[in-house]
Structure formats: C-alpha cells, structure tokens
Amino acid sequence: MTMSGFRERPSRVTIAALATGVLALAVAPWVLNEFLLSLALTCLMYAGLAVSWAMFSGATNYLSLATAAFFGIGAYVTALGYESLTYPVSVFLGGLAASAFAAIVGVAILHLRGAYFAVLTFGLGELVRHAITFVEKKYSGTVGRVLTETPEAATVYLTVLVVALAAVAVCVAVRSSRFGLALAGIGADEQRAQTLGVNTRLVKIGGFALSAFFAGALGAAMAVRWTYIDPPAVFNPFIGFQTVLIAMVGGAQTVAGPLVASIVFSLLTELLRLQFPYLFLIILGTLLILLVLYLPGGIASLWTRKRAGKRDG
C-alpha cells in the first residue's frame, strides 16, 4: 500500500483541464439527450460517493460499508421533508443528518478495525432500513412515500454536480491539511500517530462524519429520481459495495483515482449491459479480477508509480 499521491498539488495545466471539465459538465443538461444525461448523473453520483469514501477510508484503512446507510438517511430526509422543504435545503439537511448519524455511531464503533469494522458498518445500513420500516408500519400504517412533483432533470443533475464537486474540493483540501496528515498517520499506524499527540479518536470521528455528509447529501439529491421511496430502494447495499469497488479500482489513496474509476466503471457497465446483455456481469467480473491482480494500487497507480521517491513541493 502506498500513500504517494496524497496531498498532491495540482499544476496549472491540471487546473485548466479541471476548469474546462467542470464547464463541460455544467452545460451537459442542454447538450446531452435524456439517456446520456442520466448516465452522466450516475457517473457524478458515484464520483461523489467514491471520492468522499476514499477521503476517510482510503486514508485511514477503515473499510466502511456504511455508504448505503448514509445515502438512505439522506434520501429519507428528502422523502420526509418533501412537502415542507425546498430541494436544496433537503439536500443540505440530508447531508447533515447522515453526518450526525456517522458521528454518533462513530463514537461506538471507530475503535474497531479490519473485518469487524467492515461487518458492523454493513450492518448499519440494515439496522436503519429495518428501523425505518418498523417505525413507518407502526405509526403511519404504510411503508414508503410517493413523490408526486419532482424537480426537473437538469436541476437534479446540477445539484448532484455541485455536491460531487464539493466532495472533490473538500477531499483535496483535507489531503493537504494537518487533519489529512493525521488521517494518513492513523492509516499507517494509529499508535504512532498517538505518540505525536494526535487525538486519533476525535480525528476519526471527524473524518467519518465529514465523509458521511456527502453520501447523505447525494442520497437526498438522488431521492427525487425515484417517484416512490421505500427502505429497500434507498438502503440498497449495492450502492455501498459499488462505492467501495470504484474507490478501490481507482486507487483509494488518491483523489483522481476514484474520480476516473467512477466514470470508467459507469460507462463500462452501461456499454457492456447494452452490448452483451447476458454476459455483461461475467465480463465485468473478469475485468475487475484482472484489475485487482495486475493493478493492486488501482488505476491511479498508473500515474503515481512514476512519482515514487521525490515529489515536488
């Protein structure tokens, strides 16, 4: 495992390329057809989820499968506040609710590591899903909510774009900060970080909650895409697995890796699904196995390998 690629400072060329990319993404609703826009939306959603996941889990090596829980909590905030809150407010509150949930459970579970932490975070999604199902059955007599009037596709797309961009910006800022160094230190050796005076517990809770904010906000933003919201749809473990997969295939130690992988993965999935409807999962699975075997550091290792040793400051 390598940390190179952490805290990389973008060059002017990179900044110009990024600005052009953002501009191109921003005009997409007026240029792309409905199918392509929907594909772009999926790319952006996974980009935001994978980058924010990697910000905490990639740095600290705490493999979190809680993305589905955070995403679902955000989506339910939109569903519950559908009649009283405006769409941007729902998205923000969805992020805050997921963040608060992450901070509370983080206090209880962030002392665990490895498989225990992964299994427990996976259980969180199931726990919240069943809790909401129970509460809805008991108090409203029905499970699920119908969203009759939803924002236009362009509004949803631009909102998800803003959240995904914010996730990338925050992730870049965190990696070049003391907080990011502390997260990386925890990932390399938590006890060693403690001997420098780092309150690793607080840093972990902060990182976990910050990462959850974006998953929650993306859940809240994407909720309006489904006209009917119920727990199995929004607390879908597949979203959590897919996020981890994308981040790892991209290179969870970097910002650019998960970003590139989310695009490659979403496009590849769609292409294979359309071209080989019966074989696509077999091909996708084989490609993933090959990637893990030959690029264990993820797609990002293609460009970070060259920079081993010295780095410009």
Place this chain on the structure above:
Amino acid sequence: MSAALSIRGLSAGYGPIAVLQGIDIEAAAGRLTVIVGPNGAGKTTLLKAVSGLIPREGEVLLDGARLSGSPASIVRRGLGHVPEGRQLFAQMSVLETLQLGAWLLPRGERSARLDEVLAAFPKLAERRNQLAGTMSGGEQQMLAVGRALMNRPRMMMLDEPSLGLAPKMIEELLKIVLRIRDSGTTVLLVEQNVAKALAIAEFAYVVERGRVVLGGSAKEVLASEEVRTAYLGTV
C-alpha cells in the same frame, strides 16, 4: 522549560509476560540520564510503559504530577518519545512529517517552530520534500528526533537512536542529543553504545532482566567494575 521524571515501582509487560519488575528511575530536570543494559533487559518496554503505549503498574510523575492516560494525553503533558527503529511514516515527506509532529502547537507557533527545527537539522532542510522512507538510516533518525522536537517537549526519551548507524553518524547524533539537553530539555536516553553514552551523560542506570541493578552519576557507573567487565570489556 525542563521537567523532572520520576519512575517508581514500575512493572509492565506483554499479556502474561512480565518484563519490568518494580523499576525506580529518576531523570533530573535539564540533565541527560542514560539507561544501559543487555538486549531483552526491558529498556524499550520501559519507555513504552512511560509513554502509555502498554499497560503498566506503579507511578510515573512528570514534575511531581502523575503521568497517565492515553499516549496522546501523555505527549500533551510535555513528554516526547523517539521510538526504537524511528517509526516514521514512510510515505510522508520530511515537511509533512514535521508538520504532523507539531500537532499540539498553536497555529501561530507552527511555522516558527518548523524553521527552528529545520535550522537545527540542515540535512532535513535540504531534503524537505523527500519521502521519509527513501532516506538513509541516519537521516531518518534525525527526522524522528526532529519530529519529536516539533511539539516543544519539556522531556524527551530516545530509544537507541544510534542503532544501525555508521560511527560518524553516531557521533553526530550524540552531539544532537547534547544540544537538546543544553537547550533545557530533560533527556532520558536508552543506548547500547555504553562507553559513548556514559561519557556524555550526567546520570546512568543499568537495567538487567527487568530490574535496575545499578544507578547513580554516570561517572560512578562508568567506574564500577560490573559495568567495566560486562559492557566495556575492560577490567
């Protein structure tokens, strides 16, 4: 600025294995105290127990106040620890390592402290953007010492800093240890290089099989027959 460390009746170990059995050691404020002893005597375990890295029994006092709690809270009280084998983050640059080392400093003091440490270690200043894992053993040791100094500790413990280094580098490193002491920081040095360590220290302890077998001024310890035969090979 300097602080005195008192270790009283300290016992510690790993699970059922007891390594230290009732250690008593005093490190006088602003002085260099050295601990020598054979491999497996418990010297590293002693420093780990003081730092709160392993559970311990007994009392550890820094300037008369009990030193307990998590490793982070012990560091916050002013105790710096340069562990055996450097324990650097291999993928962090020199600058990043020092920045993380300054975790406890207020924002306004960090950059001035970084300049001070870089001025004290010109080699680190030259290699500020190099990854810690790609540096030579001596440079890594200097980085480990520099990192511990970033938090402005009142008391510093160094665990075998000369291990695996060339003789010239050992000389340089011991000069750095003296400079740290001269700046007013209390130093507790664990060292296998007995002759060199005793020559520069004010006080010394010999630890064998988890117990202090000899203690006093470095001159007395150096003069003792036991140390001369067992560690220096002379009679």
